[in-house]
Amino acid sequence: GFTGNLREISVYFNNTLMVQLSKEMQKPRSMNLSGFDVFTPQKLVKLTSVDAINVQLRMISGNLDVGVDEKFSTEMERITKKKPPKETNIQMIFTEFGNSFEGNTSQIFKDLLPYPEQGKIYIGFPTHQTTGCCFNFAARVIPTVVRESIDLVEKTLAIYNEVLLRIAGTLCRIVYEDEMSQIKQIYNETSGVDNESDDENTSKPVNGLKVEQTKIIYFVKKWVYPISSVFIPNPRMAGFIKKVPVVSDMIYERCGTFFIKAFAMKLIKKLTFQEVIRELKSRRLCEDEIIELLEWWIFNRSNGNNNNLEKSEFMQYVMIRI
Structure with missing residues (x-):
């Protein structure tokens, strides 16, 4: 249209230039x-x-x-x-x-x-x-x-x-x-290594189905993941879950409706005991993180989650960094 092609505006009063505006178009x-x-x-x-x-x-x-x-x-x-x-x-x-x-x-x-x-x-x-x-x-x-x-x-x-x-x-x-692919490319170029190689970090090819049902990729911390590899945050786990990719609290609060729908469509999951074990396998926890972990563990057990196999696995992988 006219405004899309307009490059310069000049305003004159009694043959005197009062205002002049111009724009350059980026390719x-x-x-x-x-x-x-x-x-x-x-x-x-x-x-x-x-x-x-x-x-x-x-x-x-x-x-x-x-x-x-x-x-x-x-x-x-x-x-x-x-x-x-x-x-x-x-x-x-x-x-x-x-x-x-x-x-x-x-x-x-x-x-x-x-x-x-x-x-x-x-x-x-x-x-x-x-x-x-x-x-x-x-x-x-x-x-x-x-x-x-x-x-x-x-x-x-x-x-x-x-x-x-x-x-x-x-x-x-x-x-x-x-936008997500550009972010991924930037981190690939600057880091030079896949520092999250234990997780899938590229989206599968998108099939031409409904837009909302195609694979969504999501940015967490310093990497781009498929949404199926990202988890809904749990405040009780926030103090010790650092490696497992979790939606940030700010994004979750502001885009809650989206994540509720994504969860209903089984595109994203909540954090479970298995993610805790995954975190414990990946690293040693500091003293403050151990306190947060044990508080979660006590709460989890007091709410009827008394599986002995889980207890054995939990005790096997808990390590503290002194």
């Missing part, structure tokens, strides 16, 4: 789409490429091919007086975690940086509808007559709008996977 970086189902279920829309540009904000653009049949196209033209496009794009805009986390966002950018609130769906201006995430989403969706929201009522327009929203979900997942 977009393409993201890897292999392994993702880039079609919507009805095959109406296909995500063909994803480009990322870093400004002070983060803007992600997804380029789409639209493949509606003649009947659908005719019906859309009848309603909107326009044929559906053969190509279009969707965009999401957000900021890096550190840039907005402390809540010190300038009022100028307040509408662009919705965190911690949900972002808005834009149709050239914000609608009343939110994205469900802390980013703003823009696309050439079709609004209602009063142009306050996108049309999810009229059958044909609802189908078209919903597939664009669905592909936006795929775009979010691609961006997340791309």
